Amino acid sequence: MKSYIAEFDTKEKPKDYYNKLLENLKEKNRELNAFNNFNDSLHGGFPFSVKDNICVKGVESTASSKILKTYKPPFNATVVERLQKNNFGFLGKTNMDEFGFGSFGINCEAPAHNPFNSDYVAGGSSSGAAIATAILKYHVAVAESTGGSISSPAAFCGVVGFTPTYGVVSRNGLIDYANSLDKIGFMARSAIDVRKVLNMSTGRDTKDTTSLDVRLTDEPKIQFSVINQLMNGLDGKIRSAFDKFLEKLKGMDYKVNYVDLKEIEAAIPAYYVISAAEASTNLARYTGFKYGFKVNDFSKKYNDFFTEARKQFGAEAKRRIILGTFVRSASVKNRYYIRALKVRAMLNEKMRRILRESFIVSPTMPITTPKIADIEKLSPVQNYALDILTIPPNLCGLPHISFPYDYIGGMPIGAQVIGEHFNDYAVISFVENWERKFKYKFRYNIGAL
Amino acid sequence: MKIGLEVHVALPTKTKLFCSDSTAETKEPNSQICPICVGFPGSRPVLNKEAVRVAKSIAIALNCSVKDKISFIRKVYFYPDLPKSFQITQLSESIGSEGSIELEKKKIRIRRIQIEEDPAQIIREGGYTLLDFNRSGTPLVEIVTEPDITTEEELRETVFTLRTILHYQGVDVNQEIKTDLNISLAEDRVEIKNVTGIKNLIAAAQYEIARQGAIIEKGGVPEKETRSFDAASGTTKASRKKESEEEYGFIYEPDLTVYDTKNLAENAMRIPTKIARDLAVKHNANYKTILELIAFDTGALNLISTFEDEFSFNTIIASLEIMKRFGEPSNSNVFKEILNLTDQKIDITREVLKKIKSGDKVEIKKFSESQIDETIRKMLNSDATIVEKYKKNKNVVNFIIGTISKKYGIQPREAAVRVESVINKL
Ligand SMILES: [Zn+2]
Numbered sequence: 001m002k003s004y005i006a007e008f009d010t011k012e013k014p015k016d017y018y019n020k021l022l023e024n025l026k027e028k029n030r031e032l033n034a035f036n037n038f039n040d041s042l043h044g045g046f047p048f049s050v051k052d053n054i055c056v057k058g059v060e061s062t063a064s065s066k067i068l069k070t071y072k073p074p075f076n077a078t079v080v081e082r083l084q085k086n087n088f089g090f091l092g093k094t095n096m097d098e099f100g101f102g103s104f105g106i107n108c109e110a111p112a113h114n115p116f117n118s119d120y121v122a123g124g125s126s127s128g129a130a131i132a133t134a135i136l137k138y139h140v141a142v143a144e145s146t147g148g149s150i151s152s153p154a155a156f157c158g159v160v161g162f163t164p165t166y167g168v169v170s171r172n173g174l175i176d177y178a179n180s181l182d183k184i185g186f187m188a189r190s191a192i193d194v195r196k197v198l199n200m201s202t203g204r205d206t207k208d209t210t211s212l213d214v215r216l217t218d219e220p221k222i223q224f225s226v227i228n229q230l231m232n233g234l235d236g237k238i239r240s241a242f243d244k245f246l247e248k249l250k251g252m253d254y255k256v257n258y259v260d261l262k263e264i265e266a267a268i269p270a271y272y273v274i275s276a277a278e279a280s281t282n283l284a285r286y287t288g289f290k291y292g293f294k295v296n297d298f299s300k301k302y303n304d305f306f307t308e309a310r311k312q313f314g315a316e317a318k319r320r321i322i323l324g325t326f327v328r329s330a331s332v333k334n335r336y337y338i339r340a341l342k343v344r345a346m347l348n349e350k351m352r353r354i355l356r357e358s359f360i361v362s363p364t365m366p367i368t369t370p371k372i373a374d375i376e377k378l379s380p381v382q383n384y385a386l387d388i389l390t391i392p393p394n395l396c397g398l399p400h401i402s403f404p405y406d407y408i409g410g411m412p413i414g415a416q417v418i419g420e421h422f423n424d425y426a427v428i429s430f431v432e433n434w435e436r437k438f439k440y441k442f443r444y445n446i447g448a449l
Numbered sequence: 450m451k452i453g454l455e456v457h458v459a460l461p462t463k464t465k466l467f468c469s470d471s472t473a474e475t476k477e478p479n480s481q482i483c484p485i486c487v488g489f490p491g492s493r494p495v496l497n498k499e500a501v502r503v504a505k506s507i508a509i510a511l512n513c514s515v516k517d518k519i520s521f522i523r524k525v526y527f528y529p530d531l532p533k534s535f536q537i538t539q540l541s542e543s544i545g546s547e548g549s550i551e552l553e554k555k556k557i558r559i560r561r562i563q564i565e566e567d568p569a570q571i572i573r574e575g576g577y578t579l580l581d582f583n584r585s586g587t588p589l590v591e592i593v594t595e596p597d598i599t600t601e602e603e604l605r606e607t608v609f610t611l612r613t614i615l616h617y618q619g620v621d622v623n624q625e626i627k628t629d630l631n632i633s634l635a636e637d638r639v640e641i642k643n644v645t646g647i648k649n650l651i652a653a654a655q656y657e658i659a660r661q662g663a664i665i666e667k668g669g670v671p672e673k674e675t676r677s678f679d680a681a682s683g684t685t686k687a688s689r690k691k692e693s694e695e696e697y698g699f700i701y702e703p704d705l706t707v708y709d710t711k712n713l714a715e716n717a718m719r720i721p722t723k724i725a726r727d728l729a730v731k732h733n734a735n736y737k738t739i740l741e742l743i744a745f746d747t748g749a750l751n752l753i754s755t756f757e758d759e760f761s762f763n764t765i766i767a768s769l770e771i772m773k774r775f776g777e778p779s780n781s782n783v784f785k786e787i788l789n790l791t792d793q794k795i796d797i798t799r800e801v802l803k804k805i806k807s808g809d810k811v812e813i814k815k816f817s818e819s820q821i822d823e824t825i826r827k828m829l830n831s832d833a834t835i836v837e838k839y840k841k842n843k844n845v846v847n848f849i850i851g852t853i854s855k856k857y858g859i860q861p862r863e864a865a866v867r868v869e870s871v872i873n874k875l
Contacts, residue, residue: 055491063490073491075484175490179703209495209705277700281523284534285488292490298577302529328698337700 001432003192008046008138011449018042018089021447025091025136028446031118033110034131036064038092045089047139047447048197049132052093053100054142054184055173056080059090063175064108065098067312068292077173078205079142079184086200094128094141096149099283100177101125101316103152103387104375108314111372114156115443116411120369123153126187130157133187135444140197141187146177147271148390150185151402155364155414158404158440160431161187162194165421166397167212169198170205178278179210181271181394189442191403191431198424218425223358224254224417227261230389235367238413241406242363245415249361252437257358261350264392266343271391272384273327273340280324283317286310319380348396355398355420359427362389364402364414389416399424403431404440412441452604452654453596455629456611457589459567460503461619466566466588467494467537478572478581486566486586488532493704500588501544501708504564506716507590507618508545511559511611517711519544519564521702529578530568532585537702538565544710550594550614551722552606553736558595565589596631596638604654608647613721613744622745630654634661637673641685644678653678657685724750732762742769748779756788764792771797793817796863804858818867821857825849825871836872846872 014020022038029035036052037060050056053063055073057080062068076084084090097107105112105127112127114120115134122131129141130153143150145163154161163185171182184201188194204213226246231239246256288295288309295308313321327336354360366389375383393400393416400418407413419427465472468485475481484492501519508515520542523535545562567587572579592611598604612622628650631638639661644653656678661671676685725740743750749769756765768791772779786805790797795818828849829835838845846868853864 061491068490071490073484073489075491077491172493173491176493176704179493180701207495208493210703278703281525281535281698281700284525284527285490285532287527287529287534289529290487290489290532302578303527306527325698328700329696330698333699 001192001435002190003196004138004189005046005140005193005196008449013449017447017449018044018047021047021136022091024446028135028444032113032115032122032131032135033095034112034122034128034135036060036062036093036095036128039090042089042091045084045087047091047136048083048088048142049091049094049129049139050077050080050142051126051129051144052096053144053175053177054080055175056090056093059093061093061175062292063099064096065313065317066109066293067286067288067309068175069312070294071292073173075173077184078170078207079201080173082201083142083197088140088197091132091139094126094132094143096127096129097125098314098317099175099279100144100146100149100182101279101314101320103148103383103390104370104372105153106372106375107316113372114369114411116158116369119371119373120411121156121372121375123156123365123369125149125153126161127153129187130154130159130161133157133159133189134442135446137189137442137445137448139189139447140193142184142197143187144174144177144182144184145390145394146181146183146275147394148387150187151364151390151400151414151416152387154187154402155404155412155416156369158407158412158414158442159187159189160191160194160404161185161402161414162191162198162424162428163394163400164198164202164424165212165216165399167210168214168216168399168422168424169201170208170211172205172207172211176278176282178275179282180278181275181397183394183397189440191401191428191435194401195425195428195432198428214422216422216424218429219423220426220429221357221359221419222253222255224249224256224361225259225354225358226256226361227264227354228258229261229264230362230392233366233385233388234363237368237408238363238366241408241413242415245405246361248437252433256361259354261354263343263347263350264388267347267392267395268384268388270340270343270347271387271395272323273336274344274395276320276324277328277337277340278324280321280328283313283321286313316380344395347392351392351396351398351418352420355418359430360393360418362416364389364416368408368413369411393418397421399427401427401431403434405434405438407441450599450658451596451631451633452598453631454592454594454598454607456592456594457567457627458592458615458620458622459624460500460564460588460590461621462497462499462503462588464497464499465586466497466500466564467586470586472587475583478579479583482582482585486532487582488534494537494702496705496708497588498713500564501710502713502715503618504544504562504588504590505710505713506718507592507615507620508548508562509715510614510618510718510720511545511548511550511562511592513545513548513559513562515545515710516542517709518542518707519710520707521564521705522699523702524697524699526697528568529580530571530585532569532582536566536568537705538591539563540699542707544590550607550610552603552610555597555603557597557603557607560593560595561591562593563591565591596633601651601654601658605651608650609744610722612647613740616745617719617721617747618716626650632657632661633671634658634665635671637671639671639673640675641678642675642688645680649678649680652680652683653685656683660685719747719750721750728753728762734762734766738766742766742773746779752779752784756785760788760792764788767791775799775802777802796859798860800858821853821859821867822871824856825853825868826875828852829871829875836875839872
């Protein structure tokens with residue numbers, strides 16, 4: 001349990017500290033593709049990076065999409081403002097799967113590489129945020145999760161990734177993927193640093209109607225529930241590592257029990273239906289003349305004009321637009337979109353029942369870190385199936401945290417703990433406890449003092 | 450014949466529906482815009498409560514049931530004036546439903562009243578399509594009626610009645626009201642989209658009634674289709690045919706939470722149709738006359754309330770009509786003088802009105818018809834032969850007419866009428 005933020009504040013920095021930091025970081029970035037751009041005028045504060053789908057005033061914010069190239073928002077996201085007020089210094093925008101569409105950080109122009117071995121994926125969609133956290137000693141990442149975009153890369157890159165209760169951190173300034181599911185969260189090298197930035201970022205924001213003004217709690221749980229259905233699809237190595245982890249928990253005086261939740265299998269289709277439906281409406285605004293990529297041939301009819309612009313979308317974005325437009329169309333809406341909303345409400349109820357008495361724990365990802373080349377071979381459906389562990393808490397807006405608990409073949413693996421709505425600090429507290437038992441290994445310490 | 454309307458009116462709020470930009474008129478294009486009403490990525494809507502409050506008032510004024518909890522939806526379509534390529538509007542959880550517009554003799558049912566955002570303004574100029582986003586995000590209500598209108602006369606009365614009710618809710622009824630209307634003389638609905646202004650609405654309906662009537666007369670059946678109205682030629686034209694039903698792919702607007710309308714205080718419920726009806730019953734007067742006087746003139750209504758106990762209702766109505774005839778605003782402080790004169794059956798001319806307005810009231814006020822007659826009688830009495838002479842030559846009373854006209858500030862012709870009537874009564 002170490003706070004890098006506290007340590008940084010007390011240590012004296014060399015005069016050209018930030019210049020050196022940026023120089024070394026840019027060098028490493030050529031290999032890993034963690035950052036889309038850097039803030040060369042950074043000269044003070046605790047460095048924080050911002051996922052590229054979160055607006056920073058005057059800084060190109062593209063959500064790693066070609067269609068948003070040159071978009072410099074005229075305003076800051078609320079979370080960016082709040083951190084800057086707390087003497088944090090903006091470092092740069094981090095790479096991601098285009099608009100958040102992906103779990104491995106490869107659905108973009110410059111695929112992200114795992115800092116432990118660059119043949120492997122970094123996870124996604126907040127790939128750059130996780131890499132930055134893994135390679136920078138003093139840094140926190142502002143990231144975002146819709147269906148697991150914080151947990152997945154945090155697990156693959158061996159850092160702490162925290163996703164708060166839906167509505168706890170303002171989404172003002174977030175370039176939307178699926179508004180009813182999107183949550184801004186954080187990555188750090190320790191749980192206590194997550195706690196610190198969360199504390200600075202919460203609170204009602206009049207610019208986001210869905211942002212809440214609630215006091216987050218820190219009520220510990222001794223019980224950990226494992227959902228049987230989620231254990232079925234685990235890779236063998238992950239399964240045995242996770243079983244060992246559960247034994248360690250018992251050794252720390254926690255209790256582990258197994259529960260059934262058959263309906264959890266409906267989480268993936270429900271998630272993909274709702275998120276694609278919302279995404280397809282959010283992406284409708286990219287028509288090529290107000291911001292970002294511009295079609296300059298004004299002799300075209302409007303339909304041809306915006307169709308030309310929308311060729312800039314990557315394959316996965318196009319797939320989700322088509323899927324999302326289909327599931328909300330009048331003839332099938334009840335069968336897909338409306339039904340998915342009902343599944344979400346039902347699962348929410350079932351999850352909450354389990355969470356009243358316990359945390360829910362699982363591995364973060366069902367597989368060991370895959371190679372980039374292997375993921376490229378998967379079909380979209382195989383790809384989506386790998387989100388089974390991260391989707392349930394995201395679909396239900398529950399606070400959850402992924403943290404490293406072991407290493408397989410030199411690559412970190414992560415576990416995920418889910419808590420009740422608004423008991424956000426409790427899952428962070430648990431990881432603070434875990435960190436007393438288990439020391440993370442970081443391969444790089446760029447910016448070390 | 451069946452006609453139904455979808456009427457769009459801008460709400461009288463200072464700021465837009467989802468951002469804090471002004472809704473005031475401005476000449477400079479794109480001067481009242483922000484990331485929200487231009488749909489920049491990262492921005493999100495924040496609901497203007499005042500717009501909901503006014504919309505709630507309108508819903509109540511139109512006899513709708515008002516939902517305690519309302520929500521918004523996204524209506525997705527691609528058009529250059531639509532910054533997000535979806536419009537935030539309402540459907541099943543709209544502010545009002547199942548209301549009515551009460552005409553003199555029937556009710557036109559209202560299906561739904563919904564709050565929505567106005568798109569940007571398209572300006573076609575020199576071969577270009579220009580966009581002015583000042584209008585983008587202006588709060589609108591869309592009032593959807595059932596197809597209960599069955600004659601052109603009813604259409605006019607519906608529009609008139611709706612406008613007066615909206616006027617009493619503070620809506621600027623001189624704005625260019627945009628209407629979609631559906632007209633079916635036979636089985637299938639013909640929709641005419643986006644008709645601007647009341648005049649065009651009537652003209653579009655007239656043309657369409659004639660067009661469909663002609664088809665039926667020839668033994669044909671008007672096709673189900675969407676048409677547009679061309680104001681220059683006064684005709685409707687078939688719009689480009691679509692292969693399928695319009696598909697808007699509605700989903701809930703996830704950036705706005707369900708909004709509780711219970712605590713919104715509605716406007717004072719002054720409903721001109723009800724007021725006119727009550728006054729007509731109370732004073733045994735004509736409903737239509739009253740409604741026409743107060744329809745777009747709350748000042749007239751205030752004058753009625755102020756003087757209702759002091760003067761006879763007929764005098765008040767007659768006085769208001771005089772004001773209207775001379776284009777006097779109904780808040781005028783000369784109204785009491787006019788009431789007095791009307792009460793004394795003094796014919797008010799432009800001359801008289803000028804005098805009243807210049808503050809020269811007392812003189813006029815003094816002389817009622819009976820006072821004038823009294824003076825005439827006195828002058829006649831001073832010459833015992835004059836009546837006899839008059840029977841042979843009417844010119845003998847010319848000097849009396851001249852004197853009366855001058856003294857009382859009335860037209861010589863009117864003075865002559867008075868003199869003649871006094872002589873006849875002798
Ligand atoms: Zn605005």
